[in-house]
Amino acid sequence: AQKITQTQPGMFVQEKEAVTLDCTYDTSDPSYGLFWYKQPSSGEMIFLIYQGSYDQQNATEGRYSLNFQKARKSANLVISASQLGDSAMYFCAMRGPRDRDDKIIFGKGTRLHILP
Amino acid sequence: AAGVIQSPRHLIKEKRETATLKCYPIPRHDTVYWYQQGPGQDPQFLISFYEKMQSDKGSIPDRFSAQQFSDYHSELNMSSLELGDSALYFCASSSQDAGAREQYFGPGTRLTVT
Numbered sequence: 001a002q003k004i005t006q007t008q009p010g011m012f013v014q015e016k017e018a019v020t021l022d023c024t025y026d027t028s029d030p031s032y033g034l035f036w037y038k039q040p041s042s043g044e045m046i047f048l049i050y051q052g053s054y055d056q057q058n059a060t061e062g063r064y065s066l067n068f069q070k071a072r073k074s075a076n077l078v079i080s081a082s083q084l085g086d087s088a089m090y091f092c093a094m095r096g097p098r099d100r101d102d103k104i105i106f107g108k109g110t111r112l113h114i115l116p
Numbered sequence: 117a118a119g120v121i122q123s124p125r126h127l128i129k130e131k132r133e134t135a136t137l138k139c140y141p142i143p144r145h146d147t148v149y150w151y152q153q154g155p156g157q158d159p160q161f162l163i164s165f166y167e168k169m170q171s172d173k174g175s176i177p178d179r180f181s182a183q184q185f186s187d188y189h190s191e192l193n194m195s196s197l198e199l200g201d202s203a204l205y206f207c208a209s210s211s212q213d214a215g216a217r218e219q220y221f222g223p224g225t226r227l228t229v230t
Contacts, residue, residue, distance in 0.1 A: 104161065
């Protein structure tokens, strides 16, 4: 069975600092996808970044990068130069092999607070 | 760019009533997923459809049913509502042809059962 673990329930970070949100996962399938979503207080689920298990390079999207360490089964999200608008709940998530199991399972989330 | 559309955005129902949630996927997306997020919880997968056929089923109560129509929009029908059904319901869509690398979520429907 697949499992996502986020060990940081909450984090406080000073504005403009870099942030690393931890995520470890467990799966027996060699093919899978890893996601990070941002959920602000308004409730919408915003897609941030995706990493496929066979992708050779770490995914990057603007200020977001995914530190993918396959052997350690970790997929940490790095936010560079944090901004006040980054304050939100962040979910790490994964899906199984696309042709057999593409539903997403989520971790419990990390609530990030950016301090001015 | 067009996003996933969900309606209504907010819904208040009483116990034992029925509710219908609608989802309009991103154009050319062929797969729709429904998730339920209780207060303070992570989203839980309910059900998914690919090309109008149910493709996977999660922890969806028997009181709920869903379908995907010929125009790819989907509806989640909920009957005999209970207080515990109060949650944020998300619809997400993806394209299998594009590799289903991303699932884009709609803004959600916040259902309150009183």
